[in-house]
Amino acid sequence: MPYYIDAEKTNLDDLQKRIEETDLIPSRSSLTVNIEDNFEKLKAQGFLTLWDLRKELKYSKNIPSLSKKTGVDYDYLVLLRREIEGYFPKPLPLCAFDGFQKGEIEKLEKCGLKNSVLLHEALDSAKKRSEISARTGIAGTRIDIFYSLIDLTRIQWISPIAAGMLVAAGYDTIKRVSQADADELYNALDRVNKERNFFKGKIGLRDVKRIVKAASYVK
Incomplete structure (x- = not known):
């Protein structure tokens, strides 16, 4: 299972629907304004998939020319990026x-598994785990936990700390x-944070709803 969503199989209609259905953070809420018109302009210029659009938007230096080419406002494209x-x-x-101990990290890194993406690819099936x-001498139960932590960070907004909270919460x-x-x-999540003090403060219900929705887009 790939770490990232398949951008080539996500068309612009899918992307538009995701944005419309998402409770966007305040700084990005304007993305829904004139979204249908803006996306039609993008499609008219040959941007048919998320992969097409991301490739063009990936570098901020491309945005001025893309804005001129498509007629989509520069600031809108910045937020979309x-x-x-x-x-x-x-x-x-x-x-x-x-959740990773120093000795375990060293063993995994000796196998070339130095970051979340590489480790996810190496653990994405029971056989691989x-x-x-x-190969490493790390207990299978620990490997399973590592995979859960890594896999959960594929969800938008989920940091390593948030992944740890989710695992602890079941x-x-x-x-x-x-x-x-x-x-x-x-x-x-509130309970496990109080019990284990993952971070100071309190997670909001609205943020939790965003996480649940974001998880639905990850296959």
């Missing part, structure tokens, strides 16, 4: 995950998060 890049989390060093366990797969009742998940 930020939203899209949020669907593709950057590789994380294994030391970013509190068994092989890595045998929501250790993307499917379980996507099918969760937001209120129940909120209470579970």
Whole structure:
């Protein structure tokens, strides 16, 4: 299972629907304004998939010419770029995950598994996890936990700390998060944070609802 969503199989209609159905953070809420017109302009210029659009938007220096070419406002494209890049989390060093012990990280890194993307690809099936366990000497139960933590960071907004909270709360797969009742998940996360002090403060119910929705887009 790839770490990232398949941008080539996500057309612009799918992207538009995702943005419209998402409770966007305030700084990106304007993306829904004239979204149908803006996306029609993009499609008219040959941008038919998320891959097409992301390739053009990936470098901010391309945005002025893209705005001129499509007639879509520059500021709108800047926000669209930020939203899209949020669907593709950057590789994380294994030391970013509190659940990994130093010795375990060293063993995994000796196998060339130095970040979240590489480790996910190496653990994305039961057979692969068994092989890595045998190769590194790390217990299979620990390898399973590593995979859960890494896999959950594929969800937009989920940091290593948030992944640890989800696992501790019993929501250790993307499917379980996507099918969760937001209120129940909120209470579970609040409970484990109080018990184990993952971070100071309190997670909001609205943020939990965003996480549940975001998880539904990750296959």
